[in-house]
Amino acid sequence: MLLPLVAIGATVRWGSFWSLITSESSLAALALSLKTSTAATAVCLLLGVPMALVLARTTFPGQRVLRSLLLLPLVLPPVVGGIALLYTFGRRGLLGHTFQVLGIHVAFTTTAVVLAQAFVALPFLVVSLEGTLRSVGQRYEVVAATLGGHPTFVFRKVTLPLVLPGLLSGAVLSFARALGEFGATLTFAGSLQGVTRTLPLEIYLQRESDPDAAVALSLVLVVIAVLVVGLAQGRRAE
Numbered sequence: 001m002l003l004p005l006v007a008i009g010a011t012v013r014w015g016s017f018w019s020l021i022t023s024e025s026s027l028a029a030l031a032l033s034l035k036t037s038t039a040a041t042a043v044c045l046l047l048g049v050p051m052a053l054v055l056a057r058t059t060f061p062g063q064r065v066l067r068s069l070l071l072l073p074l075v076l077p078p079v080v081g082g083i084a085l086l087y088t089f090g091r092r093g094l095l096g097h098t099f100q101v102l103g104i105h106v107a108f109t110t111t112a113v114v115l116a117q118a119f120v121a122l123p124f125l126v127v128s129l130e131g132t133l134r135s136v137g138q139r140y141e142v143v144a145a146t147l148g149g150h151p152t153f154v155f156r157k158v159t160l161p162l163v164l165p166g167l168l169s170g171a172v173l174s175f176a177r178a179l180g181e182f183g184a185t186l187t188f189a190g191s192l193q194g195v196t197r198t199l200p201l202e203i204y205l206q207r208e209s210d211p212d213a214a215v216a217l218s219l220v221l222v223v224i225a226v227l228v229v230g231l232a233q234g235r236r237a238e
Helices: 003-011 014-021 024-057 063-070 078-089 096-101 110-136 139-146 151-179 183-189 199-209 211-237
Strands: none
Touching: 003 211, 014 211, 024 063, 024 110, 024 151, 024 199, 024 211, 063 110, 078 096, 078 110, 078 183, 110 151, 110 183, 139 151, 151 211, 183 199, 199 211
8 A cells, every 4th residue: 555655755856846746737737626626525515415414314215225326426437427427418418408508518617627526526425424423313403403493503503513523524535536536527527728637637648748747746646635634534533
């Protein structure tokens, strides 16, 4: 596990490291990755919190099937996810044709990058938050409701503080997964500098034209990933 990371550190040309990671294309890719990953994490929070609440707090026929479908991106090859998104939001896709008539373009735009990243990152938030919801149980929520608490009040004042560590952990992991997304992004959004070319795509392209830059950028991504995962583990420990 550690040997490949050590190999990256040993291969980096430290004398020109700063210039390699601060080129115009590298900075543009890093900025785009951070921006789209943040937006994708917000989408995951918006969709994932209700999903986790439904899965953890309710029981209904077909729940296992629904859970399996929601967690499908965890095992689905990202390229397949990108193709699915393309045939949904592309020009001739299920919804894309209607969007096209309305003058809304999704595929091969920055929005497509956010959708691709959210698609693969959402299960991480759902899994983390659902597990936290099940572990804390419902006893405090029941007491608050018995005392006259409105469901919205109970969620804000009781449920949310109890599950906050799991929610933050899931959000951090979703951000990390979105930051490293490659296959679905390339298939659904393409690789246009400053628009859809995220840092993983930049590394892939630099691998052929400038291997030294590719290694340097890989190390940057490794460092960011280590910091993010460390933050997630710290939240879980709390």
